[in-house]
Amino acid sequence: MEINKNIAISDSGFIFNPTSGDSFSTNHIGMKVIHFLKEGQTPDHIITSITEEFDVEAQVVEKDLQDFFQMLENYQLIISHG
Amino acid sequence: MTKQTYERPFIQKLNTGTMNKFGTRTEYTPVTQIDGVPVKKIIEEYGSPCFVISEKTIRKTYKDALRAFKTRYPKVQFAWSYKTNYLNSVCNIFHQEGSWAEVVSIFEYEKALNNGVPGNKIIFNGPEKSRADLQKAVENESLIHIDHFDELYELTDLMKNIDKKARVAIRVNMDTGVYPIWDRFGFNYENGQAWNAINKIMSQEKLDLVGLHCHIGTYMLSANAYSIAAWKLCDLASHIRNKWSKTLQYIDLGGGFCSANTLKGSYLQGADIIPTMDDYAEAITSTVLNFGFKANELPTIILETGRALIDDAGWLLGSVVATKRLSDGRRATILDFGVNLLFTSFWYNHKISPAQEFSFHSEEMVLYGPLCMNIDVIRENISLPLLNKNDHVVVHRVGAYNMTQWMQFIHMRPKIVLIDMEGKTHVVREHETFETMNRYEKNPAHLKEFSI
Ligand SMILES: Cc1ncc(COP(=O)(O)O)c(C=O)c1O
Numbered sequence: 368m369e370i371n372k373n374i375a376i377s378d379s380g381f382i383f384n385p386t387s388g389d390s391f392s393t394n395h396i397g398m399k400v401i402h403f404l405k406e407g408q409t410p411d412h413i414i415t416s417i418t419e420e421f422d423v424e425a426q427v428v429e430k431d432l433q434d435f436f437q438m439l440e441n442y443q444l445i446i447s448h449g
Numbered sequence: 450m451t452k453q454t455y456e457r458p459f460i461q462k463l464n465t466g467t468m469n470k471f472g473t474r475t476e477y478t479p480v481t482q483i484d485g486v487p488v489k490k491i492i493e494e495y496g497s498p499c500f501v502i503s504e505k506t507i508r509k510t511y512k513d514a515l516r517a518f519k520t521r522y523p524k525v526q527f528a529w530s531y532k533t534n535y536l537n538s539v540c541n542i543f544h545q546e547g548s549w550a551e552v553v554s555i556f557e558y559e560k561a562l563n564n565g566v567p568g569n570k571i572i573f574n575g576p577e578k579s580r581a582d583l584q585k586a587v588e589n590e591s592l593i594h595i596d597h598f599d600e601l602y603e604l605t606d607l608m609k610n611i612d613k614k615a616r617v618a619i620r621v622n623m624d625t626g627v628y629p630i631w632d633r634f635g636f637n638y639e640n641g642q643a644w645n646a647i648n649k650i651m652s653q654e655k656l657d658l659v660g661l662h663c664h665i666g667t668y669m670l671s672a673n674a675y676s677i678a679a680w681k682l683c684d685l686a687s688h689i690r691n692k693w694s695k696t697l698q699y700i701d702l703g704g705g706f707c708s709a710n711t712l713k714g715s716y717l718q719g720a721d722i723i724p725t726m727d728d729y730a731e732a733i734t735s736t737v738l739n740f741g742f743k744a745n746e747l748p749t750i751i752l753e754t755g756r757a758l759i760d761d762a763g764w765l766l767g768s769v770v771a772t773k774r775l776s777d778g779r780r781a782t783i784l785d786f787g788v789n790l791l792f793t794s795f796w797y798n799h800k801i802s803p804a805q806e807f808s809f810h811s812e813e814m815v816l817y818g819p820l821c822m823n824i825d826v827i828r829e830n831i832s833l834p835l836l837n838k839n840d841h842v843v844v845h846r847v848g849a850y851n852m853t854q855w856m857q858f859i860h861m862r863p864k865i866v867l868i869d870m871e872g873k874t875h876v877v878r879e880h881e882t883f884e885t886m887n888r889y890e891k892n893p894a895h896l897k898e899f900s901i
Contacts, residue, residue, distance in 0.1 A: 382460070389462060389463075390462075390463045391460050391461060391462050391463060392460070392461055392463055392810075393458070393459060393460040393461075394456060394458065394459045394808060394810045394835070395456065395808070396455070396456055396457065396458040396459075397458040397459050397460050399458075400458050417455075419452075420452060420453060421452050421453050421454070421455040422451075422452040422453065422454060422455055423452075423455035427455075427457075427837075427838075428455075431457040431458060432458065434457075434774050435457070435458040435459075435460065437774065438460050438774075438778075439460065441778060442460065442462060444460075
């Protein structure tokens with residue numbers, strides 16, 4: 368899974384994809400996840416980091432991330448390799 | 450170190466330039482308490498889902514409505530429309546405030562008697578009253594509102610054997626400029642049917658015509674329709690006065706005033722478009738006052754207001770069962786209550802609030818109930834915060850018709866809790882159990898056993 372390198376992310380959670388011209392808004396956790404992806408972290412690592420910082424079970428994060436990645440893919444913000 | 454509160458990751462495409470037909474109003478200010486009682490505590494104590502009724506809201510709404518009429522007209526009487534919500538505790542709050550009872554079946558009639566309403570303060574409406582029902586109503590001196598000629602003939606025949614007079618009115622249907630006309634109940638004004646029925650009654654010695662009734666529809670957005678209805682009833686009353694020298698005691702304008710719920714298909718919020726109680730009161734009272742009755746012959750105005758008096762006082766509390774993503778990308782939230790409990794979601798886009806604080810992010814979603822049935826949709830499209838499993842929600846304005854039209858289908862019905870004037874909670878109807886449902890079934894002996 369690879370994040371589209373061109374996208375611009377502001378501190379307030381505003382995302383702009385210059386290739387398509389689309390813009391998006393995301394929340395605090397969404398931003399964190401996108402930053403992790405930019406750093407090339409694996410989903411497992413992201414889950415661990417989030418459960419360390421937030422009051423939440425790993426399996427909840429896993430389910431939410433699956434959904435979030437699906438949305439990122441639909442919006443062409445990540446490229447999934449299989 | 451205490452960990453931060455988690456919110457699931459969320460991303461939403463920003464559409465520039467397109468108008469959102471659902472408006473920009475945010476619906477999700479959390480509702481964490483009702484009359485000072487925390488929603489969380491109610492759910493912990495009484496379970497989820499759970500209906501909640503506010504005694505304070507009922508009394509205040511009633512007093513406000515009564516004031517709107519009493520400040521304009523000397524003789525006003527409300528009669529609580531039982532079918533709107535016939536929980537004994539709810540009925541008795543209205544009776545304590547001075548309401549009579551308006552019933553449409555012998556079941557509701559028995560309920561009113563059992564609640565202690567004097568027989569002569571029960572209005573018996575509806576198209577189906579058996580001979581035995583009519584007899585009971587005559588004996589109790591209740592007000593029988595005759596719906597059709599067959600009922601009139603039945604009653605006339607019954608009275609041959611009763612040494613008493615029956616106190617009756619007829620239900621009149623009419624054109625008030627609101628369509629379709631509700632002409633299936635009562636006798637029509639425009640085609641002379643009502644006048645014909647009146648003359649038949651007046652010629653019967655044992656029938657005492659004491660009033661006239663109409664119920665022109667429900668959720669009436671036009672206050673003027675009531676002005677037309679009141680005028681037509683007054684017109685019949687004055688004809689009766691002229692022809693038979695008989696002064697009627699009352700005209701009954703029925704129910705039908707709007708509550709602040711938003712009808713499906715309406716882009717505008719209910720609260721922004723409905724007439725106020727003062728609008729309805731002004732339309733009715735000014736018509737009757739200006740009609741030309743002598744001061745000592747003014748009829749009492751009876752009102753059978755239902756939803757407008759009780760909707761605001763009812764809430765449905767529930768919880769999120771699951772959230773999922775549909776194949777077209779929409780988010781779906783499954784709740785632990787559905788159309789089985791929230792019958793009025795077929796008519797209304799109910800306002801639904803989260804019961805806990807959230808960040809400012811919201812997403813559009815469809816709200817499903819728990820039934821394994823395609824019809825079980827509470828809201829086709831609503832913008833709410835990022836709800837998670839086990840979060841609580843509060844549905845507003847569910848006091849009318851839900852606690853009577855709910856169905857025991859797939860799931861059993863939950864508790865109803867009343868919050869009294871001091872903020873104390875009382876269970877006013879227990880939740881159903883497996884035993885409740887099974888009690889009514891009888892299994893023939895040959896069907897008791899099987900081996901699979
Ligand atoms: C005869 C009669 N009176 C009163 C009502 C109460 O109506 P609403 O809840 O619209 O005020 C009804 C309901 O349909 C009714 O049929």
